[in-house]
Amino acid sequence: MNTDLRVRLGGLELPNPVVTAAGCAGSGRELAQFFDIAEIGAVTTKSVMLEPHAGRPAPRMAETPSGMLSTTGMQGPGVDVFLQRDLPWLLSRGGRAIVSVAGSGTAEFGELARRISAEPGVDAIEVNLSCPDPADPAGRRFADDVSRAAAVVSTVRSHARSDLSVLAKLAADVPDVVALATACAEARADGLSMINAVRGMAVDPRTLRPAVAGGMGGLSGPAIRPLAVGCVFRVHEALPEVPIIGMGGVRTGADVVEFMAAGASAVAVGTINFSDPSACVRVLREFTEALEARGVSRARDLVGAAHRPGVGV
Amino acid sequence: MNTDLRVRLGGLELPNPVVTAAGCAGSGRELAQFFDIAEIGAVTTKSVMLEPHAGRPAPRMAETPSGMLSTTGMQGPGVDVFLQRDLPWLLSRGGRAIVSVAGSGTAEFGELARRISAEPGVDAIEVNLSCPDPADPAGRRFADDVSRAAAVVSTVRSHARSDLSVLAKLAADVPDVVALATACAEARADGLSMINAVRGMAVDPRTLRPAVAGGMGGLSGPAIRPLAVGCVFRVHEALPEVPIIGMGGVRTGADVVEFMAAGASAVAVGTINFSDPSACVRVLREFTEALEARGVSRARDLVGAAHRPGVGV
Amino acid sequence: MSDYGPVQVRCPVLNVRRVDAYYAITVVAPGIAERFRSGQFVSVAVGGDHSSTLLRRPFAVHDVKPDYGGTIEFLFSVRGTGTAWLAERRSRDLLDVVGPLGRPFPLPRDPVNCVLVGGGSGSAPLFPLAQSLRRRGCRVDFVLGGASADRVFSAITARRIAETAVFTTDDGSFGTRGRVTDVLGRVVEECRSDVAYACGPMPMLRAVTAVADTHGIPVQVSVEETMACGIGICMTCVIPVVGEDGITRMARSCVDGPVFRGEQVRFDDVGTIPFDALGAPGWKGAGASRSTESARDIA
Amino acid sequence: MSDYGPVQVRCPVLNVRRVDAYYAITVVAPGIAERFRSGQFVSVAVGGDHSSTLLRRPFAVHDVKPDYGGTIEFLFSVRGTGTAWLAERRSRDLLDVVGPLGRPFPLPRDPVNCVLVGGGSGSAPLFPLAQSLRRRGCRVDFVLGGASADRVFSAITARRIAETAVFTTDDGSFGTRGRVTDVLGRVVEECRSDVAYACGPMPMLRAVTAVADTHGIPVQVSVEETMACGIGICMTCVIPVVGEDGITRMARSCVDGPVFRGEQVRFDDVGTIPFDALGAPGWKGAGASRSTESARDIA
Ligand SMILES: Cc1cc2nc3c(=O)[nH]c(=O)nc-3n(C[C@H](O)[C@H](O)[C@H](O)COP(=O)(O)OP(=O)(O)OC[C@H]3O[C@@H](n4cnc5c(N)ncnc54)[C@H](O)[C@@H]3O)c2cc1C
Ligand SMILES: Cc1cc2nc3c(=O)[nH]c(=O)nc-3n(C[C@H](O)[C@H](O)[C@H](O)COP(=O)(O)OP(=O)(O)OC[C@H]3O[C@@H](n4cnc5c(N)ncnc54)[C@H](O)[C@@H]3O)c2cc1C
Ligand SMILES: Cc1cc2nc3c(=O)[nH]c(=O)nc-3n(C[C@H](O)[C@H](O)[C@H](O)COP(=O)(O)O)c2cc1C
Ligand SMILES: Cc1cc2nc3c(=O)[nH]c(=O)nc-3n(C[C@H](O)[C@H](O)[C@H](O)COP(=O)(O)O)c2cc1C
Numbered sequence A, B: 001m002n003t004d005l006r007v008r009l010g011g012l013e014l015p016n017p018v019v020t021a022a023g024c025a026g027s028g029r030e031l032a033q034f035f036d037i038a039e040i041g042a043v044t045t046k047s048v049m050l051e052p053h054a055g056r057p058a059p060r061m062a063e064t065p066s067g068m069l070s071t072t073g074m075q076g077p078g079v080d081v082f083l084q085r086d087l088p089w090l091l092s093r094g095g096r097a098i099v100s101v102a103g104s105g106t107a108e109f110g111e112l113a114r115r116i117s118a119e120p121g122v123d124a125i126e127v128n129l130s131c132p133d134p135a136d137p138a139g140r141r142f143a144d145d146v147s148r149a150a151a152v153v154s155t156v157r158s159h160a161r162s163d164l165s166v167l168a169k170l171a172a173d174v175p176d177v178v179a180l181a182t183a184c185a186e187a188r189a190d191g192l193s194m195i196n197a198v199r200g201m202a203v204d205p206r207t208l209r210p211a212v213a214g215g216m217g218g219l220s221g222p223a224i225r226p227l228a229v230g231c232v233f234r235v236h237e238a239l240p241e242v243p244i245i246g247m248g249g250v251r252t253g254a255d256v257v258e259f260m261a262a263g264a265s266a267v268a269v270g271t272i273n274f275s276d277p278s279a280c281v282r283v284l285r286e287f288t289e290a291l292e293a294r295g296v297s298r299a300r301d302l303v304g305a306a307h308r309p310g311v312g313v
Numbered sequence C, D: 001m002s003d004y005g006p007v008q009v010r011c012p013v014l015n016v017r018r019v020d021a022y023y024a025i026t027v028v029a030p031g032i033a034e035r036f037r038s039g040q041f042v043s044v045a046v047g048g049d050h051s052s053t054l055l056r057r058p059f060a061v062h063d064v065k066p067d068y069g070g071t072i073e074f075l076f077s078v079r080g081t082g083t084a085w086l087a088e089r090r091s092r093d094l095l096d097v098v099g100p101l102g103r104p105f106p107l108p109r110d111p112v113n114c115v116l117v118g119g120g121s122g123s124a125p126l127f128p129l130a131q132s133l134r135r136r137g138c139r140v141d142f143v144l145g146g147a148s149a150d151r152v153f154s155a156i157t158a159r160r161i162a163e164t165a166v167f168t169t170d171d172g173s174f175g176t177r178g179r180v181t182d183v184l185g186r187v188v189e190e191c192r193s194d195v196a197y198a199c200g201p202m203p204m205l206r207a208v209t210a211v212a213d214t215h216g217i218p219v220q221v222s223v224e225e226t227m228a229c230g231i232g233i234c235m236t237c238v239i240p241v242v243g244e245d246g247i248t249r250m251a252r253s254c255v256d257g258p259v260f261r262g263e264q265v266r267f268d269d270v271g272t273i274p275f276d277a278l279g280a281p282g283w284k285g286a287g288a289s290r291s292t293e294s295a296r297d298i299a
């Protein structure tokens, strides 16, 4: 069978729904040692900031049941190096680029969007709303305040080239993810990515100290999949027209089916890249086989199937 | 070594810190087939309502990575049957009883507290704030509204016998768990239990339908442990004087160490009772061995150790 | 802790046999073997101590033998992660098994004619039942079905221990093409069955109950609901069952079942909370029910 | 995908040997064996496909042999869940292995005298290094330490392949009581060591670097940081390292290391972000660094 794997995220068409999650694939260079980066839907790059950032102190990670806790603190070389070194490499290999941006302030988000729009070849900008908002007195994240989040999205939208898709990356541990999604869509996000890692903590039972420096970290991996699928389902129910990249613990092709049925148009592989550097192509192959096995000829027909009782695909 | 395992939850002293989590041990009768129920710290009973409740339709559960999703919807026979049949059985076996209550309305919570206070032998009432608040137009839970949650706690406190401890059972997926905890403490909760199962969803990749009836379910088990430990840590940091029963994915004695170091005075075993009906006594044994191995002579010295860098126990 | 309740044991695997599309595992478990009564099941932890699959898998006990102080055998087909893992076990591996669980099949006092109807893996618990019935002088006839020949459990054993054994397969690869209920009526008549026992998927149990009803014979059904705990504490395995008192309750299939009288199970309402079930939304019998419930024997 | 980068392979286990307090696993992995250079490591998936322990475990390659097209061996002691699982593997089991990973030990051009210092499992990568050095005509001396006799890795092999081998244990159960650095100065002098190589826990590496510094010889250290990915994408394994340009960067020990020049590692600042590190909070060199960073060879 010749399965049509193409999916659409608003104006953006991808050859298949499997992309990488921000911060879990660098800019594709390391994973390209294991598979052809042009084969997957797109590479979402690690969130890039305007200036170099050294990130957080070590220890930065701890293993948890079916997941991991991490705090890398956006370490990266800054947007200039990214645009000079990492992006050209990715494009030269035929990879599609979703560039994740993290601003330390709304204006910086705008500046990042402007700089990235100046480069040809980028497909979309993903706005990481889980970074701390320096203007918030309590040090909360942009995602914690619906109106601040929307302001960031509309700033990025107005600074980004009009043919670039703007995706808002949502956090799940917010008061109301549907309200956040709605505000971002109203701020003209072309799509939504969800979910980011969820805040959690582990204490090392040997040292009795928090297992990652600073205490709280981001929980990712299969452990959080039900939280992610729940968010995707509820947001798709409320905003069926807004395309979603679903993520959170994708490990197999069946998980892609699960996310798409819940309402995602594409699905990102994050933490599992760490445990299986070939995961993206394996997941894509398993997904394709799953479609063939159930006789689905177009991947996009799966989107939202769980909302249509009895209809199936 | 003769380790002193006793812990205090406000006015309530337990012989050891291992208790059962509400809804994960019935009223102790079934688990008593596997161990002596008087050996563990206490049995927290399934949340009891005023009237019988049939609960939610099946399917009620799905397995997820290192966790499970469930929706039992508070099925139970009502408080009369509980007081006539289940509680006397538990007390007759020497079990300590923490009775979890779920009211469909603030007044009902008060009535439940009154009825339970009329029975001798109960040690504490745990107020399940994760049940839907019938007065909330959006059908949210009491835990979602700090002031409604506090109102329930103070109603229970004022209807409960003064020598009964009142514990507020918090949800983790709320806008601000520290604010919720603070409000409950100010409403004169003697202690806090955290966390309840976290809302999530799974889609069955075969049927493409939500795996549990009604779509959303509660995610429990080791998968959520980092979320639970994070809540306990943050609440203990903010309210070091308020005793906490920590829970969420406890599987081994090391997990008890982790929760206590984060700030819990006692620790509840929930989902793992389903996979290992002897879990409570196994966990208690492993915990005791862990204390001996590190030369800790009093279990309560562990409480909050992760907040005291370099001090240790 | 008690002499008749379930026990939890780490039992050595005696052997793992592959038979057609299914596997048979025998474990040494004297404590379970001595307590076992036909119709009961065990639950098995899968995947090891650090597995991401937490829940036990329930399996009917297919055979109990006195060897090594007492062994039990269960049969299974590979369905998902748990059964795939079990299929890889080898002799001397240890399995964490809890059992025996659930209410057994009630046995007739008199030596009556019994027809035993099984679908797929649902045939498994009928074999020890057949033995018990034979020991009481009952006549046993089998009707076993499956998707295809290799999915009909223990056909040879069935032929050996029963008076007659009829087989059906969906694809006609073995026995009659069709379903067990396509042939059941005929078997009941020819064998003059006085009582039926059935185990298999819910739609099959419903159809068997209907056939039994038509022929005016009682039927005991054993349900295969998904179960998180198997011991009665999680409340996830419930189905609507009508009690002796005429009141419908959401009964736990692990401890109130898995065996129910066919007509007690509200097959049409499985997967719902019937409006007239005890404690259903809007249900009106509060006063009455409370006393009823408390009077009920739940030991 | 490339001739020198790492590959991911499911390799059959050839054998698992137990030696004192540690285990040695040999797997058939021609692709890894042919690419391997001493100092590199592999990462191994543990627990099977449905394990709750997601992350790979990194292990230094201890030996490479031409058998079966190419085998690699790694040594480990059981520390937690992953190594406990590995210890239970048997020949013919399949292991999912990625390698070779990381920067190898740089080898001297001339036949100089090399002292190799290992602590506990950190001794493992020094053995293929010793072989490579010997092949270049270098003199090799070993200083190996461990908590107790059974924790000193491969003492016999060390004696066989090195000119001299000195052992230390914390409890004095084997060799000199004390630490490797208690004897290192003497060895460097007696053996006229020109260069040192060290692998082990961070405090040991720091002390070895100090001793080497005192004696004015260069030292290459191989660090054992916790690693989530081992291939450079997760940024969890960073330590502060001073570059050729004098700028401190949070370097990934998996791809920028695990081997660094001792004086490059800011041992005192491990576990912190030094205020003068590239991109540290309040760091002021934005303009300069950007060009510096982009000019850096990161291949
Ligand atoms: C009382 C009882 C007796 C049973 N006896 C047998 C038997 O003798 N032989 C046999 O082959 N099977 C039997 N089953 C079904 C058996 O439990 C399932 O095949 C098994 O749980 C599947 O596990 P898995 O990990 O391979 O499947 P997965 O699909 O990976 O399991 C995921 C979850 O769903 C549950 N589940 C999946 N399929 C079923 C099912 N059909 N029934 C109940 N739960 C299910 C699992 O227990 C697990 O919790 C019985 C079930 C019950 C309730
Ligand atoms: C480059 C490198 C080479 C290594 N070579 C060897 C070797 O040859 N022989 C050997 O015995 N050990 C070696 N180690 C350490 C080895 O990786 C750990 O012993 C192993 O990961 C412990 O896993 P576990 O599941 O048993 O422990 P757990 O404590 O259960 O592991 C939990 C997590 O912590 C990490 N972890 C635990 N201890 C260490 C450690 N000491 N170093 C790094 N990560 C750790 C694990 O990888 C895992 O992610 C090496 C480490 C690195 C980074
Ligand atoms: C080590 C690590 C680094 C991450 N860095 C980023 C990042 O830079 N920007 C971002 O939007 N999300 C980041 N994430 C979140 C992931 O993109 C993803 O949303 C989350 O991990 C859930 O997916 P997963 O469970 O498949 O990993 C990071 C996650 C991890 C584990
Ligand atoms: C099947 C099931 C039923 C539960 N019922 C209740 C309940 O009645 N009242 C309550 O407060 N919590 C209930 N909980 C939540 C648990 O008490 C506990 O807070 C949660 O499951 C986290 O702990 P665990 O991961 O150890 O299970 C239930 C959880 C499960 C899985």
Ligand code: FES
Pocket (backbone or CB within 6 Å): C226, C227, C228, C229, C230, C231, C232, C233, C234, C235, C236, C237, C238, C252, C253, C254, C255
């Ligand atoms: S399976 Fe838990 S109550 Fe039946």
Ligand code: FES
Pocket (backbone or CB within 6 Å): D226, D227, D228, D229, D230, D231, D232, D233, D234, D235, D236, D237, D238, D252, D253, D254, D255
């Ligand atoms: S371990 Fe992931 S970057 Fe080094």
